[in-house]
Amino acid sequence: MVAPVGLTKITTLDLTYQEWGRLMGMQTYPYQGEYAESLLAEGEARGEAKGLLKILGVRGIAVPDEVRERIMACEDPAVVDGWLDRAFTVDSVEELFA
Numbered sequence: 001m002v003a004p005v006g007l008t009k010i011t012t013l014d015l016t017y018q019e020w021g022r023l024m025g026m027q028t029y030p031y032q033g034e035y036a037e038s039l040l041a042e043g044e045a046r047g048e049a050k051g052l053l054k055i056l057g058v059r060g061i062a063v064p065d066e067v068r069e070r071i072m073a074c075e076d077p078a079v080v081d082g083w084l085d086r087a088f089t090v091d092s093v094e095e096l097f098a
Contacts (some may be wrong), residue, residue, distance in 0.1 A: 041077055048080040055087040056096075067093045 049071045056063050063071075074080050083096055090096050 042075050045075050045077045045080045052084045052087050
């Protein structure tokens with residue numbers, strides 16, 4: 001049987017594949033979730049580290065290269081968040097890590 005021009009014949013198998021694709025697109029696999037979460041945490045920590053360095057710079061607090069590298073290398077958002085909170089009140093980078 002030939003379908004009229006502009007129309008296609010949709011079979012039950014086509015609908016099954018479409019539904020399967022829809023359901024699989026909604027599925028989150030543990031390894032994907034954990035990997036995605038680790039990337040998000042790393043990105044969050046990196047963004048907060050940049051903000052921390054900006055705050056210290058605006059406040060006129062000198063940040064040696066080794067301290068800058070330590071801050072940027074930290075991938076734990078909770079640790080960087082603690083440093084970020086202290087960045088508003090410290091007078092030196094030494095106090096930041098105390």
